[in-house]
Amino acid sequence: MYSLEELGWSASWEAHYAPLRDLGEPARVCAQHRDGYRVLRPEGELRAETAGRLRHRGEEPAVGDWVVVHGGAIRAILPRRGALERRAAADRNSPERFAATQVMAANVDTVFILTSLNRDFSPRRLERYLALAWDGGARPVVILTKADLCDDRAPRVAESEAVAPGVPVLPLSALTGDGVDEVDPFLVPRTTVALVGSSGVGKSTLVNRLRGDDHMTVQQIRLADDRGRHTTSHRELLPIRGGALLVDTPGLRELGFVDAEEGLERTFGDIEELARGCRFRDCTHSREPGCAVRGTVADDRLDAYLRLRREMRFHARKESVQGMLAEKRRWRKLSRAIRRIKEE
Numbered sequence: 115m116y117s118l119e120e121l122g123w124s125a126s127w128e129a130h131y132a133p134l135r136d137l138g139e140p141a142r143v144c145a146q147h148r149d150g151y152r153v154l155r156p157e158g159e160l161r162a163e164t165a166g167r168l169r170h171r172g173e174e175p176a177v178g179d180w181v182v183v184h185g186g187a188i189r190a191i192l193p194r195r196g197a198l199e200r201r202a203a204a205d206r207n208s209p210e211r212f213a214a215t216q217v218m219a220a221n222v223d224t225v226f227i228l229t230s231l232n233r234d235f236s237p238r239r240l241e242r243y244l245a246l247a248w249d250g251g252a253r254p255v256v257i258l259t260k261a262d263l264c265d266d267r268a269p270r271v272a273e274s275e276a277v278a279p280g281v282p283v284l285p286l287s288a289l290t291g292d293g294v295d296e297v298d299p300f301l302v303p304r305t306t307v308a309l310v311g312s313s314g315v316g317k318s319t320l321v322n323r324l325r326g327d328d329h330m331t332v333q334q335i336r337l338a339d340d341r342g343r344h345t346t347s348h349r350e351l352l353p354i355r356g357g358a359l360l361v362d363t364p365g366l367r368e369l370g371f372v373d374a375e376e377g378l379e380r381t382f383g384d385i386e387e388l389a390r391g392c393r394f395r396d397c398t399h400s401r402e403p404g405c406a407v408r409g410t411v412a413d414d415r416l417d418a419y420l421r422l423r424r425e426m427r428f429h430a431r432k433e434s435v436q437g438m439l440a441e442k443r444r445w446r447k448l449s450r451a452i453r454r455i456k457e458e
Contacts, residue, residue, distance in 0.1 A: 162186050226257050
């Protein structure tokens with residue numbers, strides 16, 4: 115049993131809930147499954163489904179959302195304070211690389227970005243996760259896992275600090291416990307911490323270490339490639355010792371952006387600052403004379419920045435076109451209905 119306050123309830127949530135009080139009681143979504151949700155409330159855990167009215171409007175809660183429930187039905191979703199969103203990978207048979215927008219977790223205060231110190235380590239992937247966290251309104255913390263498999267941590271710690279200036283970088287081994295205490299200052303009571311990272315980086319092992327139990331199933335690493343096996347199949351919010359709440363998420367193979375403008379600016383703040391000194395305002399940082407970026411920033415980091423910019427522009431154009439086509443279809447349907455009425 116947990117009180118609303120222990121689940122993160124505050125005066126601001128109370129203010130959002132006040133006009134919806136007649137719809138039911140407040141609860142927090144702790145898990146999302148194919149057949150519904152589980153929510154936490156002072157009376158205990160409850161299985162719930164989205165009310166038809168919300169489904170009709172295309173509104174679905176995410177793990178971490180505050181909702182109003184009554185009789186096993188989620189009847190309202192309180193406004194989000196922020197959310198970790200990504201473009202889910204498209205179906206293999208689809209010509210698109212990324213498909214629908216997916217909310218990974220809502221109302222998150224801190225994001226633990228896990229990347230292992232073995233073969234999984236990738237500064238370019240780390241940049242994507244940083245942009246995701248900043249854009250979702252959360253504070254990122256980089257956690258370099260599987261330190262027991264790395265004889266020399268210093269170079270990769272330095273690489274991480276270079277792409278994440280000002281962000282804490284913590285090497286640790288959740289398996290042995292080495293360095294795990296370093297995350298304690300970020301596990302503030304009544305705050306929500308989301309764990310994100312690729313499949314097999316050790317999220318489940320860290321969750322078990324922080325909880326002090328074996329709540330999450332853990333698979334052994336594969337000797338062939340030094341990677342762990344993907345074990346988390348759904349998102350789940352878990353209260354842990356000290357009063358913080360963890361959101362464990364499935365491992366991600368691909369991370370597509372929705373609209374991470376703010377996150378991109380914060381992640382690549384060094385490039386954004388240098389770009390103000392370019393001769394041309396619309397400098398592409400490729401061959402233009404007077405570019406203050408090219409040649410100053412490492413080529414691989416600049417290329418990553420430009421690639422993510424192109425990805426965001428592509429999806430923005432695509433959504434704009436799709437929106438116009440949907441509006442045309444709506445008016446065409448409405449016009450046909452009006453003609454039928456006049457003919458009758």
